Amino acid sequence: xxxxxxxxxxxEKVNLEVxxxxxxxxxxxxxxxxxxxxxxxxKGDCGTCTVMLNGKTVRSCLVLAIEVNDQEVVTLEGIMHxxxxxxxxSFLKHNSFQCGFCAPGMxxxxxxxxxxxxxxxxxxxxxxxxxxxxxxxxxxxVIDAIIDLTN
Amino acid sequence: MSENQFDYVKPKFLNExxxxxxxxxxxxxxxxxxxxxxxxxxxxxxxxxxxxLKGIEQFNQITFKNDILTIGAGVTFSQLIVSKVIKDxxxxxxxxxxxxxxxxxxxxxxxIGNICSAVPCMDSGPLLTSYEAMIILAGPKGERKVSAENxxxxxxxxxxxxxxxxxxxxxxxxxxxxGCFVKLGxxxxxxxxxxxxxxxxxxxxxxxxxxxxxxxxxxRAKKIENLINGKTISHTLIEDAFNIIEEEIxxxxxxxxxxxxxxxxxxIMFERxxxxxxxxxxxxxxxxxxxxx
Numbered sequence: 001x002x003x004x005x006x007x008x009x010x011x012e013k014v015n016l017e018v019x020x021x022x023x024x025x026x027x028x029x030x031x032x033x034x035x036x037x038x039x040x041x042x043k044g045d046c047g048t049c050t051v052m053l054n055g056k057t058v059r060s061c062l063v064l065a066i067e068v069n070d071q072e073v074v075t076l077e078g079i080m081h082x083x084x085x086x087x088x089x090s091f092l093k094h095n096s097f098q099c100g101f102c103a104p105g106m107x108x109x110x111x112x113x114x115x116x117x118x119x120x121x122x123x124x125x126x127x128x129x130x131x132x133x134x135x136x137x138x139x140x141x142v143i144d145a146i147i148d149l150t151n
Numbered sequence: 152m153s154e155n156q157f158d159y160v161k162p163k164f165l166n167e168x169x170x171x172x173x174x175x176x177x178x179x180x181x182x183x184x185x186x187x188x189x190x191x192x193x194x195x196x197x198x199x200x201x202x203x204l205k206g207i208e209q210f211n212q213i214t215f216k217n218d219i220l221t222i223g224a225g226v227t228f229s230q231l232i233v234s235k236v237i238k239d240x241x242x243x244x245x246x247x248x249x250x251x252x253x254x255x256x257x258x259x260x261x262x263i264g265n266i267c268s269a270v271p272c273m274d275s276g277p278l279l280t281s282y283e284a285m286i287i288l289a290g291p292k293g294e295r296k297v298s299a300e301n302x303x304x305x306x307x308x309x310x311x312x313x314x315x316x317x318x319x320x321x322x323x324x325x326x327x328x329x330g331c332f333v334k335l336g337x338x339x340x341x342x343x344x345x346x347x348x349x350x351x352x353x354x355x356x357x358x359x360x361x362x363x364x365x366x367x368x369x370x371r372a373k374k375i376e377n378l379i380n381g382k383t384i385s386h387t388l389i390e391d392a393f394n395i396i397e398e399e400i401x402x403x404x405x406x407x408x409x410x411x412x413x414x415x416x417x418x419i420m421f422e423r424x425x426x427x428x429x430x431x432x433x434x435x436x437x438x439x440x441x442x443x444x
Contacts, residue, residue, distance in 0.1 A: 001156065020201060021155035021191070043189050044256055045341075056229070056258040062188045063259075064181075066159050067203060109254060130341050131253020 005069040009034070010078030018065045025049045025060040028075065036076035036104040040133070047132035050105035051075045057105075057112045076104040079111060087111060087149055094145035098136035106132045110146050119150050155191050161203040165289055165318065168202050173291060173314050175200035180316055182225055183259035185252075186268045202316075210318065215240060218324040221287075224317055228257035241282075241322065242439040243330040243349065247274050249440055250334050253341040263317050266302065269309050269368075272407075274334065276303060276369035277349040277361035281330070284322045290315035303368035327354045329431035331424040333443055335416050337407060345408040346417050352428040356381045360421070365400040365413055372399045375421075384429060393418045420444055 002017040009032065018027060028034040028051070040048035042061050049061040052074040079085060084092070087110055097103045106129055113120055113128035120128070125146050126139075134142065162168045172178040179198040181187055182205070190196045204210055210225035215236045222231070231237055231248040238245055251257055251265070251274050265275040266286065279286075279299035286297045290312065297310045304310060311317065330351040336342030344364045351359040357380045360372040374395045382388055402413035423443040430436025437443060 001158065003159070020157055020159035023188070023192070042192070044185055044252075047253065047255060050255055053258075057255040058259050059185070059255050062185050062256075064159065064184065064188060064201075067161075067181075067184070067205070069161075105255075112254070126339075127249075128254055130339075131255050 003066060005066055007068045007070065008072040010074055011081070020064060020066050022065045023061060024051070024063040024065045024068060024073075027065040028060060028073075034075050034077060038101055038104065040101070045131075045133070046102075047105040047109065048102055050108045050132065052078075052108060052112065055112075055115075057108050076107055079108070085111070087114065087146070090145040090149040091142070094141045094148065096137065096141040096145045097134075102132055102134040106134065106142060110142075114146075114150070120146075122147065155197070157191075157198045157201050159201045159203065161206040163206045163208070165207060165209075165316070168204065168207065168316055169289060169291065169314070171200065171202055172316065178202055180204060180267070182261045182264045183227060183256075185256050185260040186264060204316070213237065215324075220322040220324065221319050222262055222322070223319045224263040225261060226263070227259060227261055228252075229254070231262065232257070240324060243332050243351070244278065246439045247278055247332040247334075247349070250274060250332070256341075263320060266299075266320070267309060267311065267317055269303055269307050271306050271367055272343045272345075272347070272364040274332075274344060274347055274363065277347055277363040278332065279320065279322070280369045280371040281349040281351050281359040281361040282322045282325070283359075284320050286310075286317055287319045287321060288312075288315045289318050294318075296321070299369075300371060306367040325351065325353055325359075328352060329428050329436075331427040331431065331443060333420040333424040333427075335408075335413075335420060335444060343407065346402070346413050346420060348417070348420050348424050350421070350424045350428045352425075352432040354432065358425070358428075360425075362400050362417060365402040365417060370400055372396070374399055379425075384425060389422050389425070392421065396421060416444075 006015050037060050038048040040046035044059040044062045050057050051060045109129050176199045178200040181201050181203045210223040212223045213234050214221045228248040228251045232245050262275045265273045284299045286302045291314045302310050334347045335345045347363040349361050360375050362370045375392050402410040404410045427436050427443045
């Protein structure tokens with residue numbers, strides 16, 4: 001039942017065999033060693049498994065690996081090829097994360113927002129990260145870091 | 152790792168998709184996957200075949216021709232939010248789409264998937280009954296259309312028949328109009344609705360009112376429409392409408408809210424939504440996307 005898939009992962013071609021029932025998050029972490037997407041709720045609510053599929057954030061726990069055949073996937077590792085991005089620097093400056101479990105998803109969601117809208121209002125920032133749950137520091141330092149970057 | 156054993160195909164043409172599902176024992180259609188993949192993982196459904204519609208180009212389109220808006224089966228809520236034709240002619244659809252879950256879900260989830268899952272708290276239900284939309288199906292016997300009112304049969308049960316695929320939704324333009332989508336969640340940000348409501352104010356003085364999450368299927372509140380159609384909206388008229396709301400909807404108590412709270416809030420949402428829809432019709436009122444509760 002296994003099928004061959006080819007896709008671009010963080011700028012590089014990937015080729016592997018998957019069963020149709022395999023979930024993208026599990027394939028990324030367990031077969032390809034890409035560990036930034038995390039398994040939190042495993043049902044699309046918490047946002048820790050966020051990756052970009054063709055430039056848009058998706059929940060990799062709700063994507064079949066076979067669906068990304070011929071598509072492009074970018075994880076946090078893929079946006080920081082040349083070191084921390086300005087957004088990540090801003091998160092560091094504002095001490096935005098404590099345990100860091102939500103950070104990869106939060107950073108990708110904020111990256112998607114800023115790509116579409118470089119000067120978002122606070123309300124738009126809140127909306128953009130509404131699907132990324134943080135249980136430690138709260139959301140204020142995350143929002144502050146994004147606002148700081150847009151000023 | 153998931154133990155689910157099923158085959159997967161991504162056809163390029165509708166006929167191919169119909170052919171595959173006719174030959175499968177328990178086929179499931181995959182669009183955004185935000186419901187289906189969760190249900191597969193939970194073991195709620197056990198498909199032998201998953202047919203991914205995302206390879207069928209025509210399903211990815213939003214068109215507006217001869218006063219009919221057509222939303223294809225692959226169109227995501229994110230697409231509905233940024234569509235110019237929707238912003239210009241059906242801004243309530245964008246207002247609603249912005250409240251569905253979160254960005255990462257909206258980038259995949261489709262309106263057609265929403266009405267095929269047909270859970271009572273879906274946001275698209277009251278929208279489609281208020282707009283008198285038609286659900287377009289393709290099947291072994293050809294194409295057929297079902298009105299939104301007849302589409303929803305019970306919680307998670309629709310009028311789809313074996314071997315059929317929903318290809319899209321068509322929404323007739325009701326002339327110059329305004330409206331309001333009101334959604335009650337437990338908090339701001341992503342949540343399922345406790346009550347949701349779509350009110351359309353048409354330029355001929357008539358209204359269309361539909362509630363969601365307060366019965367197994369969306370409720371088109373025609374008694375309320377008959378009461379307020381063509382009338383000047385006064386406090387007394389709204390009080391009368393409140394009494395009818397008690398007859399029209401049957402909310403239940405569940406994990407998200409009690410039936411009493413739902414009933415109480417449905418009235419407040421109706422009053423505020425009606426006022427917002429009317430003001431918007433007159434070029435004033437809150438901008439689309441600003442919650443009135």
